[in-house]
């Protein structure tokens with residue numbers, strides 16, 4: 126499998142050094158610009174690091190391959206997760222960043238969950254918006270209390286409720302400190318997602 130840890134990305138330096146830097150991970154069909162407005166709302170003044178997924182599915186960028194909707198190519202996911210971890214470590218050094226807080230949506234939330242499980246200690250925390258279980262057999266932490274906010278949509282046609290509950294259980298089992306909320310929403314983000322992420326980031 127040939128992938129590279131050099132991602133096309135957008136980097137925005139902090140204007141408020143008290144804010145933790147954010148790692149923004151877009152959904153299928155998005156790019157490095159998609160979540161910049163979300164980052165600016167949930168953590169005004171924070172440094173923003175926003176890579177573009179390296180896989181193309183019918184022209185749509187993603188962070189890893191899937192075999193069908195919700196069915197992941199786990200070997201590809203493992204390799205892409207490791208590449209993204211290497212990119213994050215490089216970017217942290219290059220820009221002198223503290224550990225990042227991931228804010229991931231959909232496919233981006235799924236690779237953020239994979240980063241937590243495969244690279245415990247890399248992220249300061251993660252807000253997972255409409256995430257699913259990334260690995261059938263998850264590596265078991267140790268996440269040592271890493272804060273995770275998992276926001277699911279009660280009317281989400283892509284992520285079944287039992288799947289997001291299983292992810293919460295998996296992350297808790299690996300030692301993360303998980304807050305899981307079911308919102309009256311579908312797969313798309315709502316205003317409530319933004320306020321909850323903003324409050325959660327402010328409390329980190």
Ligand code: MLT
Pocket residue numbers: 152153191194195196231232233235257283
């Ligand atoms: C995925 O493939 O990561 C999930 O099905 C979410 C999506 O991107 O549609």
